[in-house]
Amino acid sequence: MKILTCPINGPRPMSEFAYGGELREMPDPASATDAEWTDYVFNRNSVPGIKCEWWCHTSSGVWFVAERDTVSDIVLRTFLHVKSVGGGA
Amino acid sequence: MFTRHERLKNSYDVVIIGAGGHGLAAAYYLARDHGISNVAVLDQGYIGGGNTGRNTTIIRSNYLTPEGVKFYDESVRLWQDLSQDFDLNLFYSTRGHFTLAHTDSAMRTMRWRAEVNKHFGVQSEAIDAKAVAEAVPMMDLNCGGHSPPVLGALYHAPGAIARHDTVAWGYGRGADRRGVEIHQNTQVLGIELEDRGSGPAVVGVRTNRGRIATRKLLCAVAGSTPGVLAMVGLRSPIYVHPLQAMVSEPLKPWLDPIIVSGSLHVYISQSARGELVMGASLDPYELHSTRSTLDFAESLSAHMLELFPFLSDVRIVRQWAGMADMTPDFSPIMGKTPVSGFYLDSGWGTWGFKATPVCGKTMSHTVARDENHVLIRGFAFDRFARYALTGEKGAASVGH
Numbered sequence: 001m002k003i004l005t006c007p008i009n010g011p012r013p014m015s016e017f018a019y020g021g022e023l024r025e026m027p028d029p030a031s032a033t034d035a036e037w038t039d040y041v042f043n044r045n046s047v048p049g050i051k052c053e054w055w056c057h058t059s060s061g062v063w064f065v066a067e068r069d070t071v072s073d074i075v076l077r078t079f080l081h082v083k084s085v086g087g088g089a
Numbered sequence: 090m091f092t093r094h095e096r097l098k099n100s101y102d103v104v105i106i107g108a109g110g111h112g113l114a115a116a117y118y119l120a121r122d123h124g125i126s127n128v129a130v131l132d133q134g135y136i137g138g139g140n141t142g143r144n145t146t147i148i149r150s151n152y153l154t155p156e157g158v159k160f161y162d163e164s165v166r167l168w169q170d171l172s173q174d175f176d177l178n179l180f181y182s183t184r185g186h187f188t189l190a191h192t193d194s195a196m197r198t199m200r201w202r203a204e205v206n207k208h209f210g211v212q213s214e215a216i217d218a219k220a221v222a223e224a225v226p227m228m229d230l231n232c233g234g235h236s237p238p239v240l241g242a243l244y245h246a247p248g249a250i251a252r253h254d255t256v257a258w259g260y261g262r263g264a265d266r267r268g269v270e271i272h273q274n275t276q277v278l279g280i281e282l283e284d285r286g287s288g289p290a291v292v293g294v295r296t297n298r299g300r301i302a303t304r305k306l307l308c309a310v311a312g313s314t315p316g317v318l319a320m321v322g323l324r325s326p327i328y329v330h331p332l333q334a335m336v337s338e339p340l341k342p343w344l345d346p347i348i349v350s351g352s353l354h355v356y357i358s359q360s361a362r363g364e365l366v367m368g369a370s371l372d373p374y375e376l377h378s379t380r381s382t383l384d385f386a387e388s389l390s391a392h393m394l395e396l397f398p399f400l401s402d403v404r405i406v407r408q409w410a411g412m413a414d415m416t417p418d419f420s421p422i423m424g425k426t427p428v429s430g431f432y433l434d435s436g437w438g439t440w441g442f443k444a445t446p447v448c449g450k451t452m453s454h455t456v457a458r459d460e461n462h463v464l465i466r467g468f469a470f471d472r473f474a475r476y477a478l479t480g481e482k483g484a485a486s487v488g489h
Contacts, residue, residue, distance in 0.1 A: 019374035044325075044326055045324070046327055047315045048316065070375055073378060
């Protein structure tokens, strides 16, 4: 069983987690161009490498960030996401 | 079976990345139908070693969107005489295909799919549980009480299976005999672009065996598409998840049709060798690797036993994975791109094998004439920027 470490609950089996996709910056909807907004809505960086991703510990509802190598599937670290004042990623 | 070429030439009319079914089919039709045989097909591994050799070999055309149905129906037609075309036995075997429905809403989707299919002349019928029981008497329609019972199915008579390796070999041999060069163990390291005022255009390809000049480049890889796109500075909605499959030890023939359950995430057929070929849904997160997992074998086996409890003593002999290019609307991304001379055959997700012949046909047309073939216009690269998606909920990985 693969183990992932939740920043709140500690090491837990992978089956308790849900993947939330890559951590991305949302452009300001008021000032973004159509091309920038389309890129944000649809496009993904799926080139192999080390990425920051959203994960959720579903049993407790904790959302956090994991830094993971998408080739070796090794998780380098996990941490809680800290929001800047006024929201946004 | 194939000519071995010691060296790459300095230039080709067309270079194709990926010597799988799709790339080799495009090369074959370019040489046969369009008279373009100065073509190199490059592969970082070996012929048919990617998803061509990693799928569960199911061929069907019972999709949901008119674009999908028309496209796959043409593919099914092409499949049927390929063995003669190649003079090579593809073991193409028409079995009939049952997509089981376990809920009223799934039954509704099956009736919808049947109507779309019939409208385009594709044989599909929504049938009730009694008809399923008659066709597959060994199935436990109550799913052992562990899952909602089987209420009916979408029955698609032309559903078939074929020997996947032979498809790549047949297209490869046919292309090879017409002068196409197939270069295995040849990795693309970079793509050279030039901008003469009208936007970027392909001028060459850098490989681990030297540089090639070309004005036309077709990317027909799976799982590696985002990496190739990065070489020409394009971004796309494609994300890569592994799709796993496994086979059992050979059994006496007992299962003629192909059985799929979207609710149980199971699909199963019995090969000519007697092995049960089984698949499930996509792995739940992005990964650029073809590792397989025990979780997959465990959960798929559990669902198999709900339908066919008598298989509990049967052993699993092989398990593997392929990297699937997924798109947000479950339709492929094909044709021309914003980079002139760079063509894409990608985003095949969970349904690329059955499309092999029609992809070769339509992509060879697109590359030869530099215009998207009419059958692939719904799958264009720029559909996302136009917010005009082609939502294909008949894809294998979609639960209903």
